[in-house]
Amino acid sequence: MATVSLEAIKKSFGSTDVIHGVDIDIKDGEFIVIVGPSGCGKSTLLRMVAGLETVTSGEVRIDGNRVNDLEPMDRDIAMVFQNYALYPHMSVFDNMAYGLKIAGTPKSEIVERVDVAAKLLQLEPYLKRRPRELSGGQRQRVAMGRAIVRKPSVFLFDEPLSNLDAKLRVQMRLEIKQLQKRLGVTSLYVTHDQVEAMTLADRMIVMNGGVADQIGAPLEVYANPATEFVAGFIGSPPTNFLKTDLASVATPGASTLGVRPEHLRLTTDPAPMSGTVLYSEALGAETLVHLKLVDETLVTVRQNATDPLPDEGKTVGLLWDARDQMLFDAQGRRCASDAA
Known part of the structure; x- marks a missing residue:
């Protein structure tokens, strides 16, 4: 478990500024959703926490330690992507175990961790199957299982439900929320879907053109939007x-x-x-x-x-x-x- 702090985070690509200074202190075990329309900078912000994008200025701290210059593998984070990123030739078990094998984890511990995660995610009957033999929701569970077995300090989710149909998104939303509460792992979740943000977040960051227009609990943001943009974006139908x-x-x-x-x-x-x-x-x-x-x-x-x-x-x-x-x-x- 860990705290995460973003201190005056900025990002520029050449002369183009895309993140204009974001500040937030995330508590241990908190579920933060970064929400906003396409091109607002939400995924870029998440990728800077992950170490997949360099920070132009400002500091990223995980559990009080500055991680700006650390590689992703050294940040004790696990990331779940939109496209699942599963190895098609590997079984569900091997997909979930791959990162642990690369890290040199003993075989007995790998089996134990995968079994625990599979039970948690109701994947026990599918451990010998290949990804092509699974539904979209099951593939997403495998991607989540691969993150869980690593026992990271921080989970990072980058639009993980975008490829699922509407009914399955509702189901997976509930499962992710329950799973995060059960594990108690600090989580940052990116989405363009304001319904996902409202239902999942302990607090949310509403991004607008690279700026955090408002940070707060979902109902607080809904009831008291700080800007015209937030009032129009959060709520359906819009204001x-x-x-x-x-x-x-x-x-x-x-x-x-x-x-x-x-x-x-x-x-x-x-x-x-x-x-x-x-x-x-x-x-x-x-x-x-x-x-x-x-x-x-x-x-x-x-x-x-x-x-x-x-x-x-x-x-x-x-x-x-x-x-x-x-x-x-x-x-x-x-x-x-x-x-x-």
């Missing part, structure tokens, strides 16, 4: 953004108002703001109603499936509680007078 003048909000310094779809209500009574219903999506327990405002802004309202469904083309009013709105300045930062 609606309105011009403050259209919404009749006159807070000094505020240029954009954000309201989540579940905080909006439709009314047939006169209201300060109205829109035209474009279409509705019935999703079973809930319905998403999509509207267009007078300035062409598109708005989504989430309502219960039992609520009255407005007709397409109808003009309806929009209401929300002031306590649920979020105000952002022209730079996209949360207004100080509004932030909780």
Whole structure:
């Protein structure tokens, strides 16, 4: 087990800066998810912790020790990749045991470690099979087993579920969370999927253009986003953004108002703001109603499936509680007078 500290981490490729200074202290046993859209720098940040990318400036510390100049094999980390990276000609047992064999681990200890990991991951019936004889989820378990047998201080996951179908991703998400809690190993997990981030993380780092826009517990970030980007990225459907003048909000310094779809209500009574219903999506327990405002802004309202469904083309009013709105300045930062 170990702590991990990133101190003013920056990364440049030539004259192009891709990571602009990230600071975080990760506690022993904590599960940190690095989340953001493609190209935001999340995988680059993880690879610097792994030693697969050099650090331009700043320091990476594992259990208090500076590791900037250490090779990946000397950092006591294990990494699980998106593509599994299994040896196709080897059995499941040999794939899981390979790193231990290379390290000169005694045969009896290798068998013991692989057996423990196989039992933990429900891979015991498949130890003699080749990867081609396994499902995607089973291959991912083998990749995780290969990391577990090494007994590392830190697990690093780089979008490990991206190749799985939606149903299997949900199942594997739960398994990874339970496994990490059982083992208690400090973990950093990269994903572009904000649902994965919300469900897996003890804390998450929301990356935006090489900057950590916000670091915090999932529900804290969801309830109190620090920037317009975070408010729009975390949450599905995303936050609606309105011009403050259209919404009749006159807070000094505020240029954009954000309201989540579940905080909006439709009314047939006169209201300060109205829109035209474009279409509705019935999703079973809930319905998403999509509207267009007078300035062409598109708005989504989430309502219960039992609520009255407005007709397409109808003009309806929009209401929300002031306590649920979020105000952002022209730079996209949360207004100080509004932030909780």
